[in-house]
Amino acid sequence: MALTSVATLSIATLAQSPSAPIATPAPKPVQTDLDRRMGWFRDARFGMFIHWGLYAIPAGEWQGKKVPSAGEWILQTGKIQPLEYMKLQSQFNPVDFDADEWVRIAKLAGQKYIVITSKHHDGFGLWDSRTTTYDSMGSPFQRDILLELARACERGGIQLCFYHSIMDWTHAEYVPHREWDPRKSEDSDFDRYVGYMKEQIRELISGKYGKIGILWFDGEWEESWTHERGLDLAKFVRSIDPDIIINNRVDKGRSGMAGMNGAGDWAGDYGTPEQEIPSTGISGDWETCMTMNDTWGFKSDDHHWKSADEMIRMLCDIASKGGNFLLNVGPQANGQIPQASIDRLMRIGSWMETNGDSIYGTTASPFVRLPWGRCTRKALPEGKNRLYFQVFEWPKSIEGKSATLLIPGLGNEITNVRFLGATSFVSHATRTADGWTITVPANAPDAVSSVIAVDITGAPVVVPYALTADATGKWILTARDAQLSGTVRFEEKCDNLGYWTDLDGEARWPIRVVSAGKYRVLAEIAAEPNQGGSRFQISVDGAVSAGSSVVGQVVSGSSWCDFKSIDLGTIDCPRGSQTIAVKPLSKAGSAVMNLRAITLEPTNH
Numbered sequence: 001m002a003l004t005s006v007a008t009l010s011i012a013t014l015a016q017s018p019s020a021p022i023a024t025p026a027p028k029p030v031q032t033d034l035d036r037r038m039g040w041f042r043d044a045r046f047g048m049f050i051h052w053g054l055y056a057i058p059a060g061e062w063q064g065k066k067v068p069s070a071g072e073w074i075l076q077t078g079k080i081q082p083l084e085y086m087k088l089q090s091q092f093n094p095v096d097f098d099a100d101e102w103v104r105i106a107k108l109a110g111q112k113y114i115v116i117t118s119k120h121h122d123g124f125g126l127w128d129s130r131t132t133t134y135d136s137m138g139s140p141f142q143r144d145i146l147l148e149l150a151r152a153c154e155r156g157g158i159q160l161c162f163y164h165s166i167m168d169w170t171h172a173e174y175v176p177h178r179e180w181d182p183r184k185s186e187d188s189d190f191d192r193y194v195g196y197m198k199e200q201i202r203e204l205i206s207g208k209y210g211k212i213g214i215l216w217f218d219g220e221w222e223e224s225w226t227h228e229r230g231l232d233l234a235k236f237v238r239s240i241d242p243d244i245i246i247n248n249r250v251d252k253g254r255s256g257m258a259g260m261n262g263a264g265d266w267a268g269d270y271g272t273p274e275q276e277i278p279s280t281g282i283s284g285d286w287e288t289c290m291t292m293n294d295t296w297g298f299k300s301d302d303h304h305w306k307s308a309d310e311m312i313r314m315l316c317d318i319a320s321k322g323g324n325f326l327l328n329v330g331p332q333a334n335g336q337i338p339q340a341s342i343d344r345l346m347r348i349g350s351w352m353e354t355n356g357d358s359i360y361g362t363t364a365s366p367f368v369r370l371p372w373g374r375c376t377r378k379a380l381p382e383g384k385n386r387l388y389f390q391v392f393e394w395p396k397s398i399e400g401k402s403a404t405l406l407i408p409g410l411g412n413e414i415t416n417v418r419f420l421g422a423t424s425f426v427s428h429a430t431r432t433a434d435g436w437t438i439t440v441p442a443n444a445p446d447a448v449s450s451v452i453a454v455d456i457t458g459a460p461v462v463v464p465y466a467l468t469a470d471a472t473g474k475w476i477l478t479a480r481d482a483q484l485s486g487t488v489r490f491e492e493k494c495d496n497l498g499y500w501t502d503l504d505g506e507a508r509w510p511i512r513v514v515s516a517g518k519y520r521v522l523a524e525i526a527a528e529p530n531q532g533g534s535r536f537q538i539s540v541d542g543a544v545s546a547g548s549s550v551v552g553q554v555v556s557g558s559s560w561c562d563f564k565s566i567d568l569g570t571i572d573c574p575r576g577s578q579t580i581a582v583k584p585l586s587k588a589g590s591a592v593m594n595l596r597a598i599t600l601e602p603t604n605h
Contacts, residue, residue: 516572
């Protein structure tokens with residue numbers, strides 16, 4: 001069939017979508033069924049996302065011009081007519097594609113599963129589909145890419161999963177059409193498109209490609225896709241494979257960052273935050289998907305790479321909040337994964353080879369936040385637990401011989417301490433008023449994230465603890481240490497508190513004051529241009545009387561990460577346990593401010 005008519009392929013013989021059902025909440029799953037489906041996912045924690053399709057051929061350039069968007073969005077951002085874009089199929093011939101090599105790279109990186117785009121928004125399929133010739137078999141390559149990858153994953157012990165786009169820019173029956181598409185939406189039948197999509201999904205999960213772990217939907221945000229259609233599609237998938245995991249984008253659940261039965265009772269088993277790590281995680285199962293640079297599909301001029309060290313800490317952070325990390329690669333048109341991606345994956349894999357026990361099969365940290373790193377938890381026999389402390393900021397040594405790490409607020413007895421990796425250092429644990437201290441080597445075993453395994457009796461018990469001043473009597477109260485309420489949340493990018501859109505939002509730091517006195521208050525704040533003018537108050541134990549609080553006004557900078565230190569005057573801090581609180585008084589822009597730290601300096605008078 002000619003390419004110009006592929007998108008109008010008749011599917012009268014395929015299953016038709018029923019009329020949209022009456023709005024209803026997603027059915028609550030039986031917990032044992034959910035746990036059975038999610039078991040391998042919770043153990044895996046780290047996976048490879050693969051965005052690959054026709055968009056790798058132009059690689060961000062169309063008719064000699066750079067298109068400023070993610071590589072896989074070139075049809076949309078470049079306003080390319082679908083039938084013109086579809087002609088790229090005649091150029092699709094990735095002669096260097098090697099499924100076993102892809103799996104080898106994932107395994108060396110420490111990744112346990114692969115999610116690949118069976119079909120992205122451009123409608124091109126990477127498998128031999130009976131529903132269309134707009135697939136890899138209809139290209140010069142003439143190979144079923146997904147089948148080759150399925151066999152390689154089976155040989156390599158990797159769980160294969162499929163991404164499948166609900167949105168389809170090139171299919172004649174999908175609506176709405178792009179505004180520059182000469183085809184008219186009113187001439188299309190969306191129910192026929194849904195029938196086509198269902199039949200493609202049936203091909204993918206009925207056994208030909210082995211046991212598929214996840215059906216990862218996307219493109220659900222357009223108005224043509226409704227909550228009722230999401231429920232119907234999830235039910236259809238379950239009728240074929242009751243054990244497959246379905247993400248929340250089968251429905252409208254992403255709007256509330258909800259997982260299964262979250263706000264709005266959306267269909268789907270887990271939440272899918274994109275390009276971000278939620279400051280406190282998400283209730284239920286979830287997975288952060290993220291690019292290594294700025295694009296999902298390959299783009300030849302995108303060299304804005306995250307470092308491997310940064311991504312190792314992201315992996316620790318996500319695991320510490322009970323989530324999975326789905327890290328993307330965008331293979332080139334020839335089928336090879338870019339060397340820059342491979343180099344970073346190998347560095348991550350080297351870290352995982354030593355420290356993977358602190359990631360695989362772990363659950364979220366019992367600590368709200370740790371000032372020097374992250375923590376994951378693993379249950380042991382006889383009711384014991386193991387806490388893996390991933391230390392980013394190594395404590396300073398005592399005369400170059402050893403150092404002491406405070407585990408704040410831990411109430412359990414410690415029965416054993418060991419370091420992951422090769423080290424002969426013998427650690428000692430000592431209980432203190434603020435938790436436990438453990439001795440550590442003078443130098444960090446790993447400059448990015450050293451891991452200490454600490455065995456404790458019973459389930460973790462973490463009690464509130466107060467921050468103490470440094471040797472000069474000064475406190476630096478960082479965003480990472482804050483206790484939060486309202487919409488305000490911690491942001492990794494600039495180590496600050498952000499999204500402060502709610503006047504009820506508050507940040508608090510419990511401190512222990514040894515010497516009562518006056519302390520000068522400095523605040524590190526930021527706001528975009530024209531976003532200044534908000535007012536906020538910093539107080540001791542919520543007091544608003546003179547001497548116990550100060551008021552500041554936000555000044556705009558060049559960006560939300562352009563922090564300025566503002567001197568707010570002095571406050572009186574009584575001796576004993578106190579709480580320093582920051583609360584907005586007014587909001588002049590879209591948010592009150594970004595806050596990186598509060599410093600209290602003794603004035604000595």
